[in-house]
């Protein structure tokens with residue numbers, strides 16, 4: 028009798044642990060599904076949806092430059108998903124992608140480094156970052172993981188926005204892409220769920236004298252124009268980094284044009300009139316955790332090009 032009861036308690040305990048693991052990402056799953064629904068509804072028919080979603084767009088823009096009827100995975104390529112003009116230019120550049128050399132550079136760095144090979148025996152890992160590290164009680168982004176790896180071995184600290192780290196990430200992204208990997212972010216503890224919540228809060232908080240949040244531009248504002256740019260949607264924002272941009276001084280001494288997600292976000296936060304948090308700060312890591320979770324299930328497609 029007693030042993031039967033003990034067995035029962037053990038079975039119940041195991042069940043409780045198993046069901047808890049699914050519990051922590053309940054809200055995040057809801058958020059992700061709602062976001063997909065929102066963007067699919069928004070782009071179903073922009074001309075018809077003008078009052079709900081595109082209050083400042085001109086008739087011409089809605090009719091001629093926005094692709095309609097987009098579905099979840101179509102959103103992966105940023106504003107090229109809906110911008111007809113942008114997409115034509117993008118396809119042209121993709122015929123001779125300017126980032127190939129960076130993948131090769133990253134591969135050479137990796138293949139020469141015993142340290143990197145030891146920390147990252149598997150190179151098809153871009154979709155697994157950021158993750159929440161229970162022991163460190165912190166979100167770990169891929170940039171932070173690579174930097175931790177080399178500094179622990181006594182090597183020089185890396186710039187988390189460009190240069191070597193961007194090359195290594197280009198190689199990992201390409202490897203992940205070739206293997207058909209998808210974004211696969213997990214939230215499996217209470218602390219992880221709290222980190223996700225803080226990242227989400229950052230994303231939706233208005234800042235600066237303009238009172239802009241990331242969401243003002245990349246959720247509500249997606250597909251509208253800011254100066255000469257069409258605003259891209261949050262969905263798919265993390266799947267294709269690092270990116271190559273002409274704007275990032277392809278020919279300057281300090282940058283070869285390739286940059287990490289952290290570099291891109293720092294630019295947007297500056298545009299909000301704010302001083303961006305450091306690439307390895309808690310705020311930046313948690314913001315990335317939230318954003319990457321929103322792209323769960325979407326294919327890794329980096330490196331890529333952007334205007």
Ligand code: HEC
Nearest residue numbers: 105106239240241244253256257258259264292295296333
């Ligand atoms: C005033 C509007 C505005 C705000 C606010 C803003 N961004 Fe952006 N963001 C842009 C523009 C313009 C671009 C370039 C065009 C595009 O891809 O959307 C861009 C690009 C990006 C990209 C690259 C997209 C891609 O396809 O590669 C990311 C990622 C991004 N923003 C994240 C953020 C985050 C995170 C925040 C909040 C901290 C934020 N942005 C706030 C205007 C904004």
